[in-house]
Amino acid sequence: MPRPRTLSDEQLLDMVLGLVHAEGPDAASFGAVSKISGLSGSTLVQRFGTKAAMLRACLLRAWDRLDMETARLIQSVPTTPAGAIDLLAGLSKDYGDDATSYAEGLLLLREDLRDPALRARGAAWGKTLAAALDRCLHAEGTQRPLGRLTLSQWQGCLLWWGFEPHGSIEHYVRGELKQFLETTDQASAT
Structure with a gap:
């Protein structure tokens, strides 16, 4: 039976996004994300496979958030x-x-x-x-x-x-x- 996730993908991607905003996309390494999230590097590799895939997932999450804010503002x-x-x-x-x-x-x-x-x-x-x-x-x-x-x-x-x-x-x-x-x-x- 797999271990339960201590952080949801959304929580983790928000942490990565915070790191990217603070230090730039190149700073989003497995080591840096491991440090801020408390998850091991191997766990991050299991979730994302590569640093590029993790960065893409993070930026797609940012687009999701921007799309929601845009829709909210358009309606308002x-x-x-x-x-x-x-x-x-x-x-x-x-x-x-x-x-x-x-x-x-x-x-x-x-x-x-x-x-x-x-x-x-x-x-x-x-x-x-x-x-x-x-x-x-x-x-x-x-x-x-x-x-x-x-x-x-x-x-x-x-x-x-x-x-x-x-x-x-x-x-x-x-x-x-x-x-x-x-x-x-x-x-x-x-």
């Missing part, structure tokens, strides 16, 4: 341009207000882009967000599909905030997106 915001800004500002809160930790988080993006399964999750998330933004931006009569363009603007403003982290990231995102949406309205009026 009005389908207006202000709702589009609320949605993206709400998602920005997870980046924190420290440019150094934001930069460390970009190492996760590197892993997402390297792994086909993770890259597919990112692409699906982008389509979900773009569709939600289109609904918000169509609510006031515009028939232009601005969702993907707004999503690209959001990602760009996150990067620019990283270079000049003045104030909270949420405040910065709100200001940049408000200016962007006002500009697109003026451009469509001419």
Whole structure:
């Protein structure tokens, strides 16, 4: 009879994710995870097989959490341009207000882009967000599909905030997106 698990996969993957956020993806070795979890290296090998498989499982767990938060925010915001800004500002809160930790988080993006399964999750998330933004931006009569363009603007403003982290990231995102949406309205009026 197998021994009962002292940590669920979810608990363990959350520990790995904490380590990855704090020290980067390369820090997620079996030895380091063994140290923070109290599980032996051989137990980790039995669960995941390889370090790469453990990291992928960890990042898929992170995508699951992001998908749930995204769905929650989509349901909670009005389908207006202000709702589009609320949605993206709400998602920005997870980046924190420290440019150094934001930069460390970009190492996760590197892993997402390297792994086909993770890259597919990112692409699906982008389509979900773009569709939600289109609904918000169509609510006031515009028939232009601005969702993907707004999503690209959001990602760009996150990067620019990283270079000049003045104030909270949420405040910065709100200001940049408000200016962007006002500009697109003026451009469509001419």
